[in-house]
Amino acid sequence: MSVAVEFRNIKKAYGENVVIEDLNLKIEQGEFVSIVGSSGCGKTTTLKMVNGLIEPTSGSVFVNNEDIKSKNLIELRRGIGYAIQGSVLFPHLNVEQNISYVPNLLNKKDKTKTRDAVAKWMQIVGLDEEIMHRYSNELSGGQQQRVGIARALAASPSLLLMDEPFGAVDEITREQLQKEMKRIHKETKITILFVTHDINEALKLGTKVLVMHQGKIEQYDTPKNILNHPASDYVNQLVYRQRHMCHLSDDQLGDCEYSAVSKV
Template sequence: MIEFKNVRKVYPDGTEALKDFSLKVENGELMTLIGPSGCGKTTTMKMINRLIEPTSGSIYINDKEISDYNIHELRWNIGYVLQDIALFPHMSIAENIAVVPEMKKWRRKKIRDRGIELLEMVGLDPSTYQRRMPSELSGGQQQRIGVIRALAADPDIILMDEPFSALDPISREQLQKDIRVLQKEIKKTIVFVTHDMDEAMAIGDKVCLMKEGQVVQVDTPQQLILNPKTQFVRDFIGERKSPWQTAVDVIADQSQSHVIFLSDYEQGLYNQSGMYAIKDEHNMYVGAVNDGNKVDIKTIDNDIPLFQATEVIQSDEQVILPVLKEQKLVGILTNKDIIAFLRSKTKVENGVVQ
């Protein structure tokens, strides 16, 4: 866990970058930092590995103040991914990945095995890419190497400073998807700085919206959309966000009208027609029924955007789409829910769609 408590940072020229800044990032959470230029995002990130020291206040990692850690050990346990990637051009890909494990005096076989494991994790064939030089890779491939190099020594924390901003839109969108998939597997604590609102909302478990060195709102992307606390949040989030990019758990029906309990089904207490999702007493999704018969139906993850969900719905004739978060049922998505949501986000004046 990373925690900032009443942190203030004033630079020698008098610029106050952070003002009474407090923030908690839970273990295994991906927190995105977003806000206008100069709001203190990068300063916040660089304080975690002590590239910048606070003027006052305290920063903790796992309830221990970071100033109490040996600075080398602290940084070895924090991976860092930069915008400009900064791969060593004279080193092969395998050698780039091995830099920190070698500093930590890992055995050669362990380093080699770790490199192979990481390349496979991001879809790059080790037999093809291990011996290549950075100049032989595309921008997206180089950035993947930058990410797994940060993971090489298995740090608990990863800092990502606008890592995808220099990439073309297609590569950037693919890497955003990749980092979400990767995070589900590795479950690291990640702090991700970005200036792109869609990116912050697409990849963050939580989003910290900052303004003038202060936290304005920290929330899930869905809650930022549904319950902005100030007009600044409403303007910064709402006006820039396409409804098609909204995560489906914002839209899904949570009324339980399309859900039955497993115990009711097993005891024969269910006799309704139509399609229903089944959940157990722990809210875990266990299947579906259609007119009384168990059926296999498609499900979707809670954090995918609406436009992806519509592709799933269009590819099948099922009338409900269970929305899951780590196999827990968080809601049901139907065409009716989608239409109602899109209508709520569409401005109509004098019969004309704006």
């Protein structure tokens, strides 16, 4: 297995305030990594250091075994999908133009290729072609979110960063989007780093879960191990309710009910 992202001795401070102390982590290609932890623990900072939106105070980030310091940041970002909470669509561009923005930059000459990519991604994220020519103020929150995800995926990135991408949608849309993401991950095998506040969502979606607390890694493990073998009091508290409720229907957590009984 090759390593998609590596954080090596990463420290990030804002003035005196050290927000990431000494982050060391290797993320293998093809993982769906859910990142959870309390507000302000450094999740967004960690994500933004991968696409160079935030520079570490010291240490290095490697993407596909290359130190991003040695890379052109614009090129780096074109190869990394980035989807964040709420609508971040270009308001003066319609749905089709939003999704084709990066593919257009990448394959300037081949319009058919770009059109095909737009149609494909709209279908994958569950958007009707009918809305292709609408602007973001003519879309529902859930549709905007889907367009944002399609846009992040349309450049065929091998790495996708998502920062609470489903934060602004209702419960039903959220569940649909979770299913789509899971399917997209299965189909494309891309590496995904997915920040969420919701431990249930993290356990459901991730092949690995990264639990952060006060700028440090508490545990990086499979959902099953996070749930059944929490490495610290913090992780234990985080999954306590889940272990008792255990309504996670996911096959990854198939023996969750059993473990709930045996653990308590």
